[in-house]
Amino acid sequence: MTEAPRRKPIYPVNKYLEGNYAPIREELVVEFEDMTVIGEMPTDLDGVYVRNGPNNQHQPLGKYHRYDGDGMLHGVHFKDGRATYRNKWIQTSCFAEETAAGEALWGGMLDPRRADRPDMPLKDTSNTDVILHAGKLLTTWYISGDPYSADPITLASLGQSDFNGQRTTKISAHAKTDESTDDFIFFDYNRDYPYMHQGVINSAGEMTALTPVELPGPRMPHDMWISRKHTILHDLPLIWDEEAYRHGRVKLKFEERWPTRFGVLPRHGAAKEIRWYEFEPCFILHTINSWEDGDWLHMTGCRIHPHHDGMGNPDLSSITTIMGRHGLDARLYYWSANLKTGATKEGMLDDKWNAEFPTWNNSTMGTHMKYAYCAKINHEPVINFPGLIKFNLDTGASEYYSEGPGYKYSEAPFAPATGATSEDHGYVVSFVRNEAAGQSEVHIIDAQNFTQGPVCKLVLPCRVPEGFHATWARGDMLGDRLATQ
Numbered sequence: 001m002t003e004a005p006r007r008k009p010i011y012p013v014n015k016y017l018e019g020n021y022a023p024i025r026e027e028l029v030v031e032f033e034d035m036t037v038i039g040e041m042p043t044d045l046d047g048v049y050v051r052n053g054p055n056n057q058h059q060p061l062g063k064y065h066r067y068d069g070d071g072m073l074h075g076v077h078f079k080d081g082r083a084t085y086r087n088k089w090i091q092t093s094c095f096a097e098e099t100a101a102g103e104a105l106w107g108g109m110l111d112p113r114r115a116d117r118p119d120m121p122l123k124d125t126s127n128t129d130v131i132l133h134a135g136k137l138l139t140t141w142y143i144s145g146d147p148y149s150a151d152p153i154t155l156a157s158l159g160q161s162d163f164n165g166q167r168t169t170k171i172s173a174h175a176k177t178d179e180s181t182d183d184f185i186f187f188d189y190n191r192d193y194p195y196m197h198q199g200v201i202n203s204a205g206e207m208t209a210l211t212p213v214e215l216p217g218p219r220m221p222h223d224m225w226i227s228r229k230h231t232i233l234h235d236l237p238l239i240w241d242e243e244a245y246r247h248g249r250v251k252l253k254f255e256e257r258w259p260t261r262f263g264v265l266p267r268h269g270a271a272k273e274i275r276w277y278e279f280e281p282c283f284i285l286h287t288i289n290s291w292e293d294g295d296w297l298h299m300t301g302c303r304i305h306p307h308h309d310g311m312g313n314p315d316l317s318s319i320t321t322i323m324g325r326h327g328l329d330a331r332l333y334y335w336s337a338n339l340k341t342g343a344t345k346e347g348m349l350d351d352k353w354n355a356e357f358p359t360w361n362n363s364t365m366g367t368h369m370k371y372a373y374c375a376k377i378n379h380e381p382v383i384n385f386p387g388l389i390k391f392n393l394d395t396g397a398s399e400y401y402s403e404g405p406g407y408k409y410s411e412a413p414f415a416p417a418t419g420a421t422s423e424d425h426g427y428v429v430s431f432v433r434n435e436a437a438g439q440s441e442v443h444i445i446d447a448q449n450f451t452q453g454p455v456c457k458l459v460l461p462c463r464v465p466e467g468f469h470a471t472w473a474r475g476d477m478l479g480d481r482l483a484t485q
């Protein structure tokens with residue numbers, strides 16, 4: 001039996017435990033009066049900007065990887081021209097075990113798995129994404145884990161979500177809520193046949209579909225699409241190296257001769273209804289939108305951009321390096337499939353920006369959508385977002401905004417204005433680290449005047465570390481929870 005990783009403290013020399021990547025130790029509530037307000041706070045902003053991310057509770061064992069940190073939610077609740085900031089750890093079962101022990105009990109993704117815990121060989125931190133469904137937040141984990149529920153305003157943990165006792169699978173990080181039906185659509189993936197499932201939970205928490213999705217072997221998809229009618233699942237040629245896996249190592253491998261395959265499944269369809277469409281080999285970390293247009297199904301997303309040689313030819317093997325070493329490089333891209341004839345087409349929408357961590361107006365997801373908002377990716381000294389980009393998905397046109405050097409953004413969701421009359425009528429909201437001032441801020445940008453910069457900045461009296469994914473939880477979708485505040 002392999003022993004748990006030996007305690008080998010590396011804090012604070014790990015770059016993902018320093019600067020604004022360093023974890024914070026307190027759970028806080030910051031009232032509006034304790035923030036410095038620069039500009040004018042919008043009065044038509046009603047909802048919660050909430051972001052998930054890693055924030056380890058204890059000194060890590062072994063080789064700390066950024067993905068290993070315990071999940072922590074940071075939220076800003078906007079209402080009536082005021083804002084309140086909160087942060088809370090996600091009380092996962094592993095978090096509770098480590099709290100009780102007073103120390104870390106799991107190593108990280110670069111360490112040996114815990115052979116004494118076949119139920120939990122790697123710590124499920126629920127640190128990756130956060131999604132609003134049926135008035136509550138659900139937090140998720142990138143490898144496929146147990147979803148945890150949280151109060152969208154207080155961020156208090158409400159325990160593991162078992163979907164009224166009907167959940168029989170894990171769920172992957174990038175599940176989606178269709179705001180037109182309040183369906184929650186998810187997939188899982190693992191190493192056991194059939195390697196993937198698609199599931200649907202309705203607004204009452206009942207599971208209305210669980211469909212096995214047969215893949216040729218274990219895969220490592222990160223995201224999917226939903227249209228109003230279909231779920232589109234990924235079979236991409238970036239896989240775990242099986243030889244390395246047998247020796248207990250984690251190593252990626254890109255199979256350059258395998259196609260990219262998208263499985264198109266009616267949301268409540270049976271396994272036999274899945275149709276697969278082939279595209280050029282690629283890897284996609286994050287999708288944007290999919291919608292039906294007659295017989296065509298269109299999909300947009302951020303496609304990993306391989307290195308190119310001096311002749312302009314792509315080196316597909318570089319995708320392994322890009323994904324394995326935090327060298328994230330992606331371009332806005334489209335794929336289309338004719339569901340009647342099987343014809344496909346694909347191409348780049350923009351070749352200018354290394355853009356990732358896309359957001360959009362959630363109410364338009366699954367229908368034709370014109371705008372997406374991405375973070376510009378920078379890698380010095382480690383991955384960071386020096387600015388934000390507004391894309392026109394119809395034309396590929398873009399607008400860029402940054403406060404300047406030394407400002408680091410977060411994934412920045414779109415928040416529709418109260419009574420919004422068009423798709424981009426609202427705000428893009430982001431935590432921002434102002435390095436020169438050594439302070440954390442919340443920037444609120446008018447999406448229709450994107451390059452004008454923030455209409456309001458909230459300077460927080462506390463530090464908000466770098467994080468992962470975020471969402472906007474619309475005030476009118478929080479049910480009666482607002483009344484409890």
Ligand SMILES: [Fe+2]
Pocket residue numbers: 128173174222285286469
């Ligand atoms: Fe992600």
